[in-house]
Amino acid sequence: MLGILRVLLIVVAILLATAVAGVSADGHCDFADETIKLGGIAPLSPPGATGAGVIIDWAYQQAAADINADCGIDIAGVNHRLEVITGDSEGISERGQALAERWILEDGVHGVVGGYHSAVALAIMKITQEHHIPTLFAGPWNDNITANGIIEYEGRPPRIEDGVDYVFRTSPANSMVAVVAVDWIIELGLDDVIIVTENTDYGIPAAADERTLLEAAGIAVEQYNVELGTEDFVPILGRILARADMPDAVRILVTGETGFNLAQQMAELGIAPTADTICMAETFAGDSEQFWAAVPDGTYCTFTRVGATPALFGDMAEALNDNYTEAWGGVAPSFAMEPYDSVRLMAHAMDIADTYTDPDAIVAALETVDVELAQGRYYFDYGSHNPDLPEGTPSFMWHQWPDPIVTVLQYYEQGQSALEAAVIYPPVYQTHGVNYIQPDA
Secondary structure (H helix, E strand, O other), rough: OHHHHHHHHHEEEEEEHHHHHHHHOOOOOOOOOOOEEEEEEEOOOOOOOOHHHHHHHHHHHHHHHHHHHHOOOEEOOOOEEEEEEEOOOOOOOHHHHHHHHHHHHHHHEEEEEOOOOHHHHHHHHHHHHHHHEEEEOOOOOHHHHHHOOOOOOOOEEEOOOOOOOOOEOOOHHHHHHHHHHHHHHHHHOOOOOEEEEEOOOOOOHHHHHHHHHHHHOOOOEEEEEEOOOOOHHHHOOOOOHOOOOOOOOEEOOOOOOHHHHHHHHHHHOOOOOOOOEEEOOOHHHHHHHHHHOOOOOOEEEEEEEEEEHHHHHOOHHHHHHHHHHHOOOOOOOHHHHHHHHHHHHHHHHHHHOOOOOOOOHHHHHHHOOEEEOOOOOEEEEEEEEEEOOOOOOHHHHHEEEEOOEEEEEEOOOOOOOOOEEEEEOOOOOOOOOOOOOOOOO
16 A cells, blocks of 8 residues: 555656646646746626636636647747736726736736726726737727727826737627617517616616617616615615506616626516516626526526527537536536637737737737637737728727627526527527517417
8 A cells, every 4th residue: 555655656746847847747748947927807706796707717727728738839939838827806997907017017927818897907908008918808898998099098098099009809899789789679679678787887888888779769768877796676676666667678787796686686576577578687697507596586587698609619619618517517608718718819829929028929910810719710800900990980899809799598497508598689590580588488
């Protein structure tokens, strides 16, 4: 027995030694001493969406592991190991600023990836722009994140008209999601919608985008703003119950656990989902495990999904989804696939540029990238490589991936996974041939 233990200890010592020396466990990768470092944003503490945060961190580490298993990032013929240093944003802009400063001044990161809350992204981008750190947001939706050179943040323009712009985004802008959600509402012929939105740099612009489109279509809109971390929604829901007529739909633009609390309380009070009122939950409802744990009465709730539907998964998405299902259960949501792709895309750009220390070369590689990853084919129409946006093109299309898939899904059985949920809009992606499944059907 002692002999076996001694052998095991020797094996462990060898594995540790090879890891320190930069050689993988199976010996097929020789890594340079220098590690390429990325800062990864995730809300791991309240009031941030902690359920999403732990999955985002998992996605970063999964991407780094997959890249390193393929011998890391090749720079001038030398393999470099990739490390993602995840920072807890808490969903607060000031924490985002502190993260960016720590990553740049202490950790020496070569790029920043991912994200979730728009307020955090807006805070981080100012600092990464100033320090010339390539930044690839995957998660934040505020239009201004990629609005080129026109929006001020804290009195200073975070973007520039001349020189190199270091900020990119692969998640959709609010306006891109709003169009799909509102087109669906119009298609259903609804007349009266209530929006409940979080009072953040994501919620307020998102509500404004949808409200503008709804009102332009002649649909009446009533709006309530709430703070993240709110637990008791009875005062707001009581006002809805006091209306002469129930609304046709309640649109929730509240992220994470706070949005789940709202959806469950709304269901318990018999407001929605009902035969008369549609429950429109936030994208985070696509995490079916957490949704059903918090919203057991959420059968027939609808929600927007950003990213490829399972029917459109390619080989990389299938592999990532298999790993996600093994780790968490259910189908990989956008906030697993987006940060995973952000790491892969930044690594790919560094490989193309043949550098991780020249930020301008990395930006140039990102602007002209054309690669298929988990969520689809990534490319950027507009940047310094193609600076003239045609008339009528939104300014947020600068360094914005133009092809994120946005769909509306619906749970129609209690406890079902997002993989089984019906895709109800747009028609091209429908899985059940209908725009909505009635609760009394």
